[in-house]
Amino acid sequence: MEVTKVYLASPRGFCAGVVKAINALTWMVRVFPPPIYCYHEIVHNRLVVEAFEAAGVIFVDSLEEVPSGSPIMLSAHGSAPEVTEAARRLGAIVIDAVCPLVTKVHHEIKTRAQRGYTILYVGHRGHEEAIGATAEAPQSILLVETADEFDRLDRIDGPVALLTQTTLAVSDWEQIAGRAERVYPSLWKPARLDLCYATTNRQGAVKSLAETADSLVVIGSANSSNTRALERVGRELGIARVLRVNSATELPDDLAGIVAVTAGASAPESVVADVVAALNPSDGVAEVATVEEDEYFPPPPELRELLSGLNAAASLLFNTKVERVRFREESAADSLAWLVSGSTRR
Numbered sequence: 001m002e003v004t005k006v007y008l009a010s011p012r013g014f015c016a017g018v019v020k021a022i023n024a025l026t027w028m029v030r031v032f033p034p035p036i037y038c039y040h041e042i043v044h045n046r047l048v049v050e051a052f053e054a055a056g057v058i059f060v061d062s063l064e065e066v067p068s069g070s071p072i073m074l075s076a077h078g079s080a081p082e083v084t085e086a087a088r089r090l091g092a093i094v095i096d097a098v099c100p101l102v103t104k105v106h107h108e109i110k111t112r113a114q115r116g117y118t119i120l121y122v123g124h125r126g127h128e129e130a131i132g133a134t135a136e137a138p139q140s141i142l143l144v145e146t147a148d149e150f151d152r153l154d155r156i157d158g159p160v161a162l163l164t165q166t167t168l169a170v171s172d173w174e175q176i177a178g179r180a181e182r183v184y185p186s187l188w189k190p191a192r193l194d195l196c197y198a199t200t201n202r203q204g205a206v207k208s209l210a211e212t213a214d215s216l217v218v219i220g221s222a223n224s225s226n227t228r229a230l231e232r233v234g235r236e237l238g239i240a241r242v243l244r245v246n247s248a249t250e251l252p253d254d255l256a257g258i259v260a261v262t263a264g265a266s267a268p269e270s271v272v273a274d275v276v277a278a279l280n281p282s283d284g285v286a287e288v289a290t291v292e293e294d295e296y297f298p299p300p301p302e303l304r305e306l307l308s309g310l311n312a313a314a315s316l317l318f319n320t321k322v323e324r325v326r327f328r329e330e331s332a333a334d335s336l337a338w339l340v341s342g343s344t345r346r
């Protein structure tokens with residue numbers, strides 16, 4: 001049997017937070033000689049991480065591994081306040097690539113804790129985003145991963161707030177939120193859901209393909225929460241075969257019929273192209289779009305200050321006008337291509 005048709009889910013792949021983080025770390029590589037240290041993987045994608053490693057970035061899970069005076073980047077998943085402070089004491093320059101939608105949850109946690117709430121935080125235990133967020137108010141937070149866990153909790157006295165990791169499966173969140181609302185009728189929830197637009201849009205796009213697809217291929221890494229959520233959605237919708245691959249080389253050779261393809265928010269589009277080419281459908285490829293995304297997150301303020309300082313210095317030294325960096329026009333795919341071409345020259 002052969003693959004007859006590929007339906008490409010849209011939106012898929014890079015979100016605005018990942019674009020911001022990849023471009024910011026690429027600027028660090030351009031400006032500083034290696035090594036540059038990054039606290040945690042910049043985004044959860046093996047190929048992206050390997051491209052930065054080849055360009056001289058060292059990923060660490062503890063700041064103790066970072067020599068004093070090094071340039072440091074903090075990952076897109078958001079860091080605990082004590083990590084950010086320690087990095088600022090240690091690094092020559094520290095750039096925080098946290099996604100603004102994760103920062104929003106950090107703010108909500110701080111505010112609710114200050115107002116005396118007990119916070120139920122729905123998230124994956126051990127995931128960097130959950131570790132960073134819960135560290136904002138550890139004394140006021142209970143992390144809940146599943147509906148069963150919620151059921152086993154002792155009844156909470158006083159005001160209760162419900163917040164969440166940005167990248168969960170919508171169905172997981174709804175199950176826990178529904179139970180929490182029944183148990184705590186005056187439960188506080190943010191006006192705008194903490195699950196991010198990229199997470200909900202990518203899951204919605206998979207839903208639109210579920211009825212037609214014989215199989216679903218999800219491109220992304222095993223430690224990417226939003227990627228795992230896409231697999232989960234595919235299974236819940238009853239797609240007969242759901243598999244996750246890092247790259248086209250991991251595709252099995254017995255896929256057949258109609259294959260839906262999607263990619264997690266940190267998976268490069270170049271891998272999508274490789275996967276489609278490897279599937280080689282006899283009746284071609286069609287993209288099915290459910291929503292258009294035009295979100296843009298500006299680069300971290302520390303990076304903008306650094307680059308405008310460098311530009312000013314270059315103008316003074318060389319008496320020449322240096323062109324302003326047009327951040328909005330930067331593509332993360334181009335950044336990755338530049339890294340790969342640079343590392344082959346090194």
Ligand code: SF4
Pocket residue numbers: 015016017018076099100101102166167196197198199226265
């Ligand atoms: S998946 Fe969502 S929260 Fe994570 S970086 Fe992208 S936009 Fe931000």
